[in-house]
Amino acid sequence: MKRLALLSLTLCTSAHAASTITIATVNNPDMVTMQRLTPEFNKKYPDINVRWVVLPENELRQKVTLDVASNAGSYDIATVGTYEVPIWAKNGWLKPLNPLFSKNASITRAYDLNDVLEPVRKGLSYQGQLYALPFYAESSMTYYNKDLFRKAKLTMPANPTWQQIQTFASKVHNPSQGVYGVCLRGLPGWGENMALFSTMVNTFGGRWYDQNWNAQVNSAAWKNAMTFYVNLLKRYGPPGATSNGFTENLTLMSQGKCGMWVDATVGAGFLKDPAASKIVKSVGFANAPTGPGTPRGSNWLWSWSLAVPKSTKQEDAAFKFITWATSKEYIALVAKTKGTWAAVPPGTRTSTYTNANYKKAAGDFAPIVLSSIKRADPTRPTKDPVPYTGIQFVGIPQFQALGTQVGQ
Incomplete structure (x- = not known):
């Protein structure tokens, strides 16, 4: 007992x-x-x-x-x-x-x-x-398929511009063979398409607000970045791009369907994993693209x-x-x-x-990842001064709703 x-x-x-x-x-x-x-x-x-x-x-x-x-x-x-x-x-x-x-x-x-x-x-x-x-x-970086680039006789620079990305995309785009020039986030959301697009706005010389909190989304820099982004995806992106976020584009890239992909550096490890990727030997890496305005804010943190x-x-x-x-x-x-x-x-x-x-x-991508993280400066994300912190977001509570609405 x-x-x-x-x-x-x-x-x-x-x-x-x-x-x-x-x-x-x-x-x-x-x-x-x-x-x-x-x-x-x-x-x-x-x-x-x-x-x-x-x-x-x-x-x-x-x-x-x-x-x-x-x-x-x-x-x-x-x-x-x-x-x-x-x-x-x-x-x-x-x-x-x-x-x-x-x-x-x-x-x-x-x-x-x-x-x-x-x-x-x-x-x-x-x-x-x-x-x-x-x-x-x-941070963010550029991925590219070295086999497709070799076939098109292209060379990816260490620090590409968005204009070069567009030119390369036009050369490798071959939808009849299931290959698309470039894969980018199109899924609406402040942390989805707006993460990428905000860096484009930054490097095209734009900003969300000026020092007096006046919205700048109707500026020339915004219009130029938006026109470039939309045309790039429509001409050389995969069909149904508005359904593609990080995960969907990672799958496309890993299956050899993207000539290039600009997105989070975390994707590098998956693209080099034989269990998850078909392009382990052909994936190349470069820094995130810069626009015509400034290199500042081109890669996120x-x-x-x-x-x-x-x-x-x-x-x-x-x-x-x-x-x-x-x-x-x-x-x-x-x-x-x-x-x-x-x-x-x-x-x-x-x-x-x-x-x-x-x-x-990870020797072919680790140095790019580490330098990109260290280079990203959320306190100085744009060409002109701003009253907020954040590179691919604005560090205010309202941005979660605002960013998603703009993304849509």
Whole structure:
């Protein structure tokens, strides 16, 4: 009887100790990998159960914003970006992470926060406090199919212009063979087509607002950028471009259907992954294109990151997960699982870029990614001065609705 009672007490204690965290994340390939590796997290923390809510980018933003703003508490971890973090932190919607690091000395030592790239840390901070940890960070760059370029006798420069991109697109565009000159985001959304298009506006010499917050969307620079973008996609882009965001264009590029693709640097690892890409040996890399106005603001700065909403009741469990999923240990785990260091979440840690295995696997694109992230300056994104921060977005709460409306 005593043994039975002791067993019963043990089971009750274990059941009570177990906790469940709900994670809301975007359906990007890196996040899908994170979901698949949940059993590895459970090996380290068997008393924490993980429930996933995986959504397309636009839907994720709507649902998570509504939930966090209303303090509903549906999510213990939210996938957020460099746009949301400072705004949400200011509103008191997120838990500051510095106190959690202070409470967990062993995690802090292993995590090595100073290893996280400074521009990324700054982008996820507000008033000196860190509010999210970067799962991966990115700028933007140009991808091209070297086989198609060789066939057309073209050479991609290290620093292409948008005019050169248009010329190259006209040479390799062959829709009858299922090959399109250039793939660009056309899916409406402030973080979809407007991410790319805002960089075009910047480098064509435009801006969203002047110093007095007067809208500049009717300026000549805006008109020139918009005309160029629309004509480029209509003439040399794939059919149904308004349905294509990052994920759709990544698929097209990886299947050899795009002569070029201008998008997030995070795509490089997938295009070099034999399990996901048919163009591993023929993909080339260059910097993001510049326009006729200025090189400033031609490449963006973004980080998909993990934050803990203020409304969570599982603070400790959530902190354990976000430090695990953004750690050096996790990056090595992805390399082992995928069979290549080229596929690891990029852009977050100095140690990744000094790792000999990563240099060997990602040597043709890693330097471009790192220099692009370091070069991106959200405080000086345009030719003329502006009252906001942000390169591919305007760092104000209203931009989420405004950017999507303009994108549509």
